[in-house]
Amino acid sequence: MLKLAIQRSELEKKISVAAQAVGSKTVDPILQCLLFKVEDNSLNIYSTDMQTFVVSKLNVPEVEGSGQFAVDAKLLEEIVKNVDNDQIILNYDNGKLNIKSGKSSFNIATYSEPEKFPSIELENTGIKFEIETSILQEMIDRVIFCASTESAMRALNGVYWELKDNYLRLVASDGYRLALVEQKITVNSDIDFILSLKSxxxxxxxxxxxxxxxxxxxxxxxxxxxxxxDVTVIMRVVEEVFPDYKRVLPKAFKSRIVFNKDQFLESLKRTMIIAKRGTDKVQLKALDDTLELSSQSPEYGEVIEEIPIEKEGEDITINFNPRFLNEAVKKIEEEEVVFNFVDELSPMQINSKNVGEYLYIVLPVRA
Known part of the structure; x- marks a missing residue:
């Protein structure tokens, strides 16, 4: 028998994190569960899809008995979110779990063999480093949208991590575009690996x-x-080789334009009204001190927008998927954005005027 009294807000927070790792499509029902286990005077909540493991620790002031139980994650998450009392009491006895909160009482079944819940451990030898949470959050946000959503493309269905020369680099690509962000950190080893998009x-x-x-x-x-x-996420790396991203980074440019980020995004938004009803592409034409954005639809007509630019090099006309441009430019934090062109058929590089720690590569589309 096991009895726990827990603050609802704390339990909801820990379940919310753990439930993300629960397998949505699995033939093994225990992978749809959260494992609750009292260890060393604290409650540990485990979840996994066999690729990602989450361990959440909860300090529980009131514990009676000992043991463990596994319960359907989605069911428990919904119950905890909807009870209206600040405290939740969990009573587990002989395969049955009672959840009591205020005037609400649920009696739900648990998995019959919680001891079969998968476990994972790290090897004692490894590489350890620290990074500010806000920095890693920003790095992930700047690249994750470029990762392929096709699970069959295992090498691209995730984010590539590279630690080299005291820099952490994150790279993601879906084969049509690539995002790279880097941050200087203190680490003595050179390593690289891929984490799946789900992880x-x-x-x-x-x-x-x-x-x-x-x-x-x-x-x-x-x-x-x-x-x-009090939360640890353990992720298996993807056993694939990420393509050599350095090969697609342009070495020299024929043209370079600088423009105001907000002006470009506003013009692109209007251009996309026609683009999404036509060929889903936008033409960029850089001439002297003007960038012309245009798109056509056989059924709905055409649109032409112009914004002022600073241009170095030759005039250029080139076509892109407007969504790729929109998503990349939005990630630039500075007011001025730079487009660097090699030619009409080669990848374009997008970065801030001061270059910074983030750049984006996008392939053009055929005219």
Missing amino acids: MKELENLIKETDEPVLTINFDHKKLAVNAG
């Missing part, structure tokens, strides 16, 4: 939920563990 989203969720200012990261060459105080 990255779980890590992103952890970062958004934590109040810890610094994250501790451990890497044992097969798994990456990120600790944020």
Whole structure:
């Protein structure tokens, strides 16, 4: 028998983080569960989809008995979100879980063999470093949208991590565009690996939920563990080779234009009204001190927008997927944005005027 009294807000927060790692499509029902286990005077909540493991620790002032139980994650999450009392009492006895909060009482079934819940451990030998939570959050935000959503493209269905020369670089690409961000950190080893898109989203969720200012990261060459105080996320790395991203970084440019970020985004937004009803592409024409944005639709007509620019090099006319331009430019924090062109058929580089620690590469589309 096991009895726990827990603050609802704390339990809801921990379940919210853990539930993200629960397998949505699995034939093994225990992977749809959260495992509750009392260890060392604290309550640990475990979840996994076998790719990502989450361990959340809860200090529980009132504990009677000992043991463990596994309960359906989505069911428990919905119950905890909807009770209206500040305290929740969990009573587990002989396979049955009673959840009591205020005048609400739920009796729900648990998984019959909680001891079969998968476990994972890090190797003792590994690489350890720290990074500010806000910095890693910004780095992930700047690249994750470029990762391929196609699970069959395993090498691109995630984010590439590279630690080299005391820099952490995150790179993501879907084959049509690429985002790269880097940050100087203190680490003595050169390593690289890929984390799946699902693992990255779980890590992103952890970062958004934590109040810890610094994250501790451990890497044992097969798994990456990120600790944020009372929550740890352990992720298996993807056993694939990420393409050599340096090969697609342009070495020289024929043309360079500088423009105001907000002016460009406003003009692009209007251009996309026609683009999404036509060929889903926008033509950029850089002439002297003007950038012309245009799009056509056989059924709906055409649109032409102009914004002022500073241009170096030759005039150029080139076509792009407008969504790719929109998503990239929005990530530039400075007011002035730079487009660097090689030619009409080669990838374009997007960065801030001061270059900074973020750049974006996008392939043109055929005219």
